[in-house]
Structure formats: C-alpha cells, structure tokens
Amino acid sequence: MCPNVRLRMMKFQSLLRQYWPTVALFAFLLASWQVAVSAGGIREYLLPSPLAVWNALWHGDTAWAQHLWVTTLEIVGAFFLAAGVGVALGVAIAWSPLIANALVPFLVFVNTLPKVAIAPLFLIWMGYGIFPNMLMGALIGFFPVVINTAVGLSQVEADMLDLGRVFNAPKWKIFVKIRIPNALPYILSALKITATAAVVGAIVGEFVASQRGLGYVIVTTQSSMNTSVAFAALIWISVVGLVLYGAVVLLARLWAPWAEGID
Amino acid sequence: MNKELIGLDRVGMTYEAASGPVEALAGISLSVGAGEFVSLVGPSGCGKSTLLRIVAGLRPATVGTVTVAGRAVREPIPDIGMVFQAPILLKWRSILQNVLLPAELAGKDATALQGRAQQLLDMAGLTGFGDKLPRELSGGMQQRAALCRALLLDPPLLLMDEPFGALDAMTRDDMALELLRIWGERDLAQSARKTVLFVTHSIGEAVFLSDRVVVMSPRPGRIAADLRIDLPRPRTVELRASEAFGRLSLDIFRALTGRVGAAGTA
Ligand SMILES: Nc1ncnc2c1ncn2[C@@H]1O[C@H](COP(=O)(O)OP(=O)(O)OP(=O)(O)O)[C@@H](O)[C@H]1O
Numbered sequence: 466m467c468p469n470v471r472l473r474m475m476k477f478q479s480l481l482r483q484y485w486p487t488v489a490l491f492a493f494l495l496a497s498w499q500v501a502v503s504a505g506g507i508r509e510y511l512l513p514s515p516l517a518v519w520n521a522l523w524h525g526d527t528a529w530a531q532h533l534w535v536t537t538l539e540i541v542g543a544f545f546l547a548a549g550v551g552v553a554l555g556v557a558i559a560w561s562p563l564i565a566n567a568l569v570p571f572l573v574f575v576n577t578l579p580k581v582a583i584a585p586l587f588l589i590w591m592g593y594g595i596f597p598n599m600l601m602g603a604l605i606g607f608f609p610v611v612i613n614t615a616v617g618l619s620q621v622e623a624d625m626l627d628l629g630r631v632f633n634a635p636k637w638k639i640f641v642k643i644r645i646p647n648a649l650p651y652i653l654s655a656l657k658i659t660a661t662a663a664v665v666g667a668i669v670g671e672f673v674a675s676q677r678g679l680g681y682v683i684v685t686t687q688s689s690m691n692t693s694v695a696f697a698a699l700i701w702i703s704v705v706g707l708v709l710y711g712a713v714v715l716l717a718r719l720w721a722p723w724a725e726g727i728d
Numbered sequence: 729m730n731k732e733l734i735g736l737d738r739v740g741m742t743y744e745a746a747s748g749p750v751e752a753l754a755g756i757s758l759s760v761g762a763g764e765f766v767s768l769v770g771p772s773g774c775g776k777s778t779l780l781r782i783v784a785g786l787r788p789a790t791v792g793t794v795t796v797a798g799r800a801v802r803e804p805i806p807d808i809g810m811v812f813q814a815p816i817l818l819k820w821r822s823i824l825q826n827v828l829l830p831a832e833l834a835g836k837d838a839t840a841l842q843g844r845a846q847q848l849l850d851m852a853g854l855t856g857f858g859d860k861l862p863r864e865l866s867g868g869m870q871q872r873a874a875l876c877r878a879l880l881l882d883p884p885l886l887l888m889d890e891p892f893g894a895l896d897a898m899t900r901d902d903m904a905l906e907l908l909r910i911w912g913e914r915d916l917a918q919s920a921r922k923t924v925l926f927v928t929h930s931i932g933e934a935v936f937l938s939d940r941v942v943v944m945s946p947r948p949g950r951i952a953a954d955l956r957i958d959l960p961r962p963r964t965v966e967l968r969a970s971e972a973f974g975r976l977s978l979d980i981f982r983a984l985t986g987r988v989g990a991a992g993t994a
C-alpha cells in the first residue's frame with residue numbers, strides 16, 4: 466500500500482477510536498428519544514420525535530432556504546462587523562494611550578449593558594430588516610475582540626521590542642512586524658467567542674423584530690404549536706454556528722500555526 | 729590602541745525595582761578601540777548584560793557618560809549587531825525569515841540578502857533549517873540563528889551576550905573560530921576589523937578570542953582587572969595548550985575570585 470494512503474487510514478482509525486463513544490452515545494440518545502416519544506405517548510407539541518423533526522426538516526412547508534439565507538447573512542455580517550470594529554478599536558487602544566483612556570471606560574460600560582435589552586430600541590430606530598439583527602450580533606460579539614487585540618498588541622516580550630529598537634525600526638514597523646503577528650493568536654481566539662456570540666445576537670434580534678429568519682420561524686411556532694419545526698430551526702441554527710466556528714478554527718490553524726494549542 | 733570607538737566614563741546604573749533600587753554597575757570606565765575584540769567576564773548578576781544594553785543605547789546609564797564613535801549615546805545607536813543572552817527569535821517566522829529580520833526592520837531589501845542569510849546559516853551549521861519554525865530547533869541552534877541574524881547586515885560593531893552559552897564544547901570551539909574568521913583575524917588589518925564586545929562565562933573562550941579581557945567584580949559591577957591578551961594571531965586550537973594561555977587563564981581566574989595564588993586549590 467502507498468504510505469500516504471496508509472497514513473490516512475491510520476489517521477481515520479485513530480479518529481474512530483477517539484470519537485466512537487460520542488457517536489454511540491448520540492445514537493443511543495436519539496433512539497431512546499424516539500422510543501420514549503412513540504411508545505410513551507408524549508404528545509408531539511410537547512416533544513416531537515426525531516423522525517418528526519426529520520420530516521419537518523425536509524418535507525414540511527417551511528421555506529427553509531429563505532430563512533436560512535437571511536439568518537446566515539445576519540450571522541456572518543455580525544461576525545465580520547464585530548471582527549472589523551473590534552480589531553480597529555483594539556489597534557487604536559494599543560497605539561495611543563490617549564485613545565485608550567478615552568475609549569476603554571466607555572467600552573467597558575457598553576459591555577456591561579445587557580445587549581438583549583437594547584434590541585427593542587433597535588426596532589424603534591431601524592425597523593425590521595437584516596441590518597438591526599446583524600448589529601445586535603456584532604454588539605454582543607465585538608468586545609472580546611477589542612480586548613484581545615489590545616492585549617495581544619501590548620503584551621510583547623520586552624526583549625522583542627528591544628530587538629526592534631536595536632535595528633532602529635520605526636514605531637509603525639515594529640507594530641506591523643512584531644506587535645501584530647504577536648496579537649494574531651489572541652485575536653483568533655477572541656473570534657471563536659465572536660462566532661458564537663454572532664449567532665446568539667442574530668437570533669435574539671429576530672425574536673424581537675423580524676419577518677424572516679430561523680429565529681422568526683421559532684417565534685411563529687409558539688402560536689402554531691408546531692414544535693417539530695422549532696426543533697428543525699434549532700438544527701439549522703446550530704449548523705450555521707458550527708460551520709462558522711469551524712471556519713475560525715481552521716483559519717487559526719492556517720494563520721497562526723506557531724500558536725497551536727494556545728487557546 | 730586604535731582610535732577609541734566605545735568610551736565609558738564613570739558609568740553607573742541603578743535599577744528602580746519594585747523592591748527598591750538595585751545598583752547594577754558602579755564607576756565603570758572603559759575604552760575600547762576600533763577593531764578591538766574585548767571580552768567581559770564576571771560573576772552572574774554583576775551587570776554584564778546591563779553594560780551591553782547601555783552601550784547599545786537601549787537603556788540610559790543613570791550616571792556617567794557613554795560615547796560610541798565620538799557621539800554621546802542617548803538612544804539606540806545605528807549599525808550594530810547585537811546578540812542577546814536569549815535567542816529572541818520571532819516564533820511566527822521561519823529561521824531564514826528571522827535572520828532576514830534586521831534588513832526588513834531597517835528598510836533594506838531583504839530578498840537581496842537571502843543568499844547571504846543562507847551562507848550565514850550554513851556557516852552556523854544550520855543548513856536545511858531555514859524554513860523551520862524556531863520551536864523546532866534546540867536552544868543551541870536557536871542561539872546560532874540569533875548569531876546569524878546579528879551578522880546579517882555586516883555591522884562594524886558587535887555586542888554579544890554569551891552567544892555560545894547554550895552550545896556544547898565542540899560546537900562552541902568551532903563557532904569561536906568562525907567568529908574570529910568573520911571578525912577578520914586572518915585577512916584584515918586591525919583597524920579594518922569589527923569591534924566586538926563579548927560577554928562570556930568561559931575564561932578559556934575569553935582568552936582564546938580576545939585582545940583584552942575585562943574582569944568585573946560582583947554586583948555592583950566594577951572593573952576588577954583589565955588584561956591584555958598578547959597571544960599571537962591567528963589563534964589556533966593548539967594555542968590552548970600553551971603555557972602562555974594557561975598563565976593568562978589563571979590571571980583571569982584570580983581576578984575573578986579575588987584570590988591570589990589560591991587557584992590550584994579551587
Ligand atoms: N530590568 C531590571 N530591573 C531591575 N533589576 C534588574 C533589571 N535587569 C537587571 N537587573 C539587576 O541588575 C543586576 C545585573 O543584571 P545583569 O543582567 O546585567 O547581570 P549579568 O552580569 O548579565 O548576569 P548573568 O551573567 O547572569 O547574565 C542583577 O542584580 C539584576 O537583578
């Protein structure tokens with residue numbers, strides 16, 4: 466056998482060895498859930514069986530593609546908004562003590578506000594639409610990025626900075642060549658939190674004000690008692706969340722391979 | 729002595745630490761000529777690293793004056809190569825990229841220096857490690873990479889803080905010979921050579937390399953002795969076995985320990 470293929474098989478086998486308990490447990494839970502519902506006579510609007518959820522996913526009359534698209538847009542938009550604004554603010558804070566003194570107390574205050582409580586205000590200010598929900602996601606997710614960016618940029622070994630000074634590097638160059646790469650693992654690890662927060666924010670936004678989206682679907686099931694649809698929406702939400710999270714993890718591995726296993 | 733390159737006049741350094749002031753150096757007066765190879769030896773904590781940082785302009789001395797090439801040192805001085813006591817490689821850059829860092833930081837064309845960087849790596853026995861990350865190298869290999877980095881821009885002044893400290897004895901001797909070759913021991917007149925200020929804990933290394941060995945006292949560091957090493961150049965490995973080499977080593981040992989004639993019992 467070609468060694469490459471053998472290596473891959475070994476890798477697969479070790480993955481299997483590591484994860485078979487997870488898979489087995491999951492299958493067991495699904496099966497007992499199904500049995501409990503169909504044999505135990507639990508009414509479907511209280512707890513739908515896995516099969517009912519499966520049906521709602523593929524055969525129901527919910528326009529999943531449309532809702533999925535809207536919510537994905539909100540989540541991804543929120544993520545990039547939070548990442549962009551967070552990094553920019555973090556850089557500004559690390560660059561100038563004046564900016565830091567001006568911004569940090571304000572940001573800390575904003576962060577202590579329960580963002581969910583602001584959502585109704587967003588409705589008043591911006592009405593229905595994708596953007597306010599995006600903003601809600603960004604608002605919940607940007608703070609860790611600011612903090613980690615600022616910390617990563619400032620917590621550079623003194624010796625490394627001396628190294629830059631020995632070669633008479635200007636401040637901006639030390640920033641670009643030493644501080645920013647040093648901050649990269651910090652930023653990426655904050656983005657993992659942001660990926661999760663963006664999901665929460667978008668859904669909360671949809672709960673409060675929306676006419677489309679997976680959060681909207683869940684809200685409508687409250688009155689229709691169509692619980693299996695709510696479960697199906699949950700599955701879609703977690704799929705979007707997992708894909709985004711996985712993308713960030715992959716990015717971290719690609720961009721900061723030297724920091725493997727830091728978070 | 730040649731024209732003075734480094735001049736220290738009654739230099740003192742007191743750190744303001746959280747636990748109170750720490751006097752690291754006191755009354756250091758030293759003159760190093762252009763092209764001279766001067767080693768600093770002294771007990772741990774006597775202020776050798778501090779002295780190098782002051783000369784480099786990384787830290788201001790708290791008292792006294794420091795000049796390099798006739799100019800008072802107030803900020804980091806240009807055109808030096810510095811080897812810190814720790815390798816301080818940027819962990820996200822490959823070894824080759826680390827060696828090229830000085831060119832990038834100084835705004836020089838790094839790609840044009842790739843060939844030279846590669847040569848330096850070969851010289852340091854790091855052939856084939858150019859594209860590895862620092863964490864994939866041993867401590868001694870990292871130290872050699874740091875040496876290559878300091879040499880990249882061919883600086884006329886080298887400040888080296890125990891550059892061979894993490895190396896095994898054999899590699900250490902090889903690197904010492906390489907350093908002398910780069911310094912221009914064989915092919916350059918003294919005035920055309922680099923000026924080297926070299927910190928080491930090895931008496932043998934100091935004698936083997938230097939024109940002068942400056943011995944420092946325990947903290948606060950003062951100059952306890954300043955010995956001229958008048959051994960012939962180019963230095964050879966055989967020289968280490970000579971009687972003159974042994975005598976000079978003993979002198980340094982005595983100056984270090986402050987003992988007279990007690991070397992045999994140490
Ligand atoms: N940044 C600092 N703040 C406070 N004290 C310091 C600082 N750097 C060094 N010192 C103190 O100054 C003294 C001299 O330190 P230095 O590093 O120069 O010694 P050294 O001769 O290089 O020692 P070694 O041979 O162990 O490297 C030590 O007592 C140390 O504790």
Ligand SMILES: [Mg+2]
Nearest residue numbers: 776777813889
């Ligand atoms: Mg030291």
